[in-house]
Amino acid sequence: MIRFSAPAKIHLLGEHAVVYGKPAIISATNLRLTLTLKQSAAKTKQTKGVQKIQKAIERAITKKYKVKIPPYQIEIDSQFPLGSGLGGSAAISATLTGALLKLLKVKADLKEIYEIALQGERAIHGNPSGSDLAAVTYGGTLWFRKETPELKVFSQITLTSPVALMLLDSGKPEESTGEMIAKVAKLNASLKRNIFDQLELLAKSLATDSRDIKQIFKEANNWLVKLGVVSKNTQKLISLIEKSGGAAKITGAGGWKRGSGMILALGPQTEGREPHGTVYHPNSEKLEAFKPIKIKLNQEGLRAEK
Numbered sequence: 500m501i502r503f504s505a506p507a508k509i510h511l512l513g514e515h516a517v518v519y520g521k522p523a524i525i526s527a528t529n530l531r532l533t534l535t536l537k538q539s540a541a542k543t544k545q546t547k548g549v550q551k552i553q554k555a556i557e558r559a560i561t562k563k564y565k566v567k568i569p570p571y572q573i574e575i576d577s578q579f580p581l582g583s584g585l586g587g588s589a590a591i592s593a594t595l596t597g598a599l600l601k602l603l604k605v606k607a608d609l610k611e612i613y614e615i616a617l618q619g620e621r622a623i624h625g626n627p628s629g630s631d632l633a634a635v636t637y638g639g640t641l642w643f644r645k646e647t648p649e650l651k652v653f654s655q656i657t658l659t660s661p662v663a664l665m666l667l668d669s670g671k672p673e674e675s676t677g678e679m680i681a682k683v684a685k686l687n688a689s690l691k692r693n694i695f696d697q698l699e700l701l702a703k704s705l706a707t708d709s710r711d712i713k714q715i716f717k718e719a720n721n722w723l724v725k726l727g728v729v730s731k732n733t734q735k736l737i738s739l740i741e742k743s744g745g746a747a748k749i750t751g752a753g754g755w756k757r758g759s760g761m762i763l764a765l766g767p768q769t770e771g772r773e774p775h776g777t778v779y780h781p782n783s784e785k786l787e788a789f790k791p792i793k794i795k796l797n798q799e800g801l802r803a804e805k
């Protein structure tokens with residue numbers, strides 16, 4: 500039995516903009532997905548999406564290492580919902596790549612795993628930036644930029660403000676990430692450029708801790724609404740959060756028709772943290788009815804499990 504796990508990611512900033520060469524700040528959380536693989540001729544039934552990922556990754560491994568992959572079975576167990584903006588397909592792609600390479604006794608570093616797993620992401624999303632996969636593979640908090648489809652530049656950053664965050668469910672998006680990327684692609688070019696320029700400025704402010712995160716989240720949300728990736732229902736939920744004293748935004752591709760996936764909101768001040776401006780929600784208990792999930796940032800990326 501081979502077991503690998505990878506974290507859920509959040510986009511603190513830069514979702515969608517990152518597809519167009521703008522920076523994103525992404526962090527690996529403490530919620531994890533575990534994939535268990537065993538050699539077996541009996542197949543387990545997987546969703547169409549997982550089957551697509553499997554095919555693409557098997558093809559990439561066979562091509563690169565000139566090996567034959569024996570029949571195998573996988574089981575996926577996730578602490579976070581899939582298809583809700585938390586990088587589920589990236590986590591499946593990374594863990595499956597890690598597990599298959601171990602089964603084949605191929606030694607590969609994280610960069611090689613990333614390159615192969617990216618084929619899984621591409622099979623699902625069409626033209627992903629690769630930022631989800633970078634966060635779930637390498638972990639930590641990354642400043643990420645896609646310069647060209649093949650050249651991604653990223654480095655680990657430390658957020659100086661002690662940011663407390665939580666996730667609230669706005670409902671599973673009807674659209675896939677690929678469909679949301681395609682929706683954005685249809686927008687007027689100068690409108691897109693303007694929105695992405697503003698989002699880049701916000702990302703720089705967050706990375707350099709030069710502005711209040713509550714204000715940054717509010718402004719980012721306004722731009723994402725203009726981009727058409729935040730549904731009416733989600734906008735209502737976010738304005739309710741704002742009225743209660745907090746701030747929130749989508750944290751991935753979003754969704755337009757119904758839900759926009761898990762949204763990222765300022766959480767309660769946690770013990771031991773220095774009170775610092777509005778890096779936390781002063782009345783977060785008002786949001787208890789939405790069953791918020793408190794998350795930790797900056798966690799470990801892909802790892803082999805016992």
Ligand code: MEV
Nearest residue numbers: 514515627628629751752
């Ligand atoms: C999805 O989690 C983030 C997007 O920016 C897509 C991508 O980066 O590939 C919407």
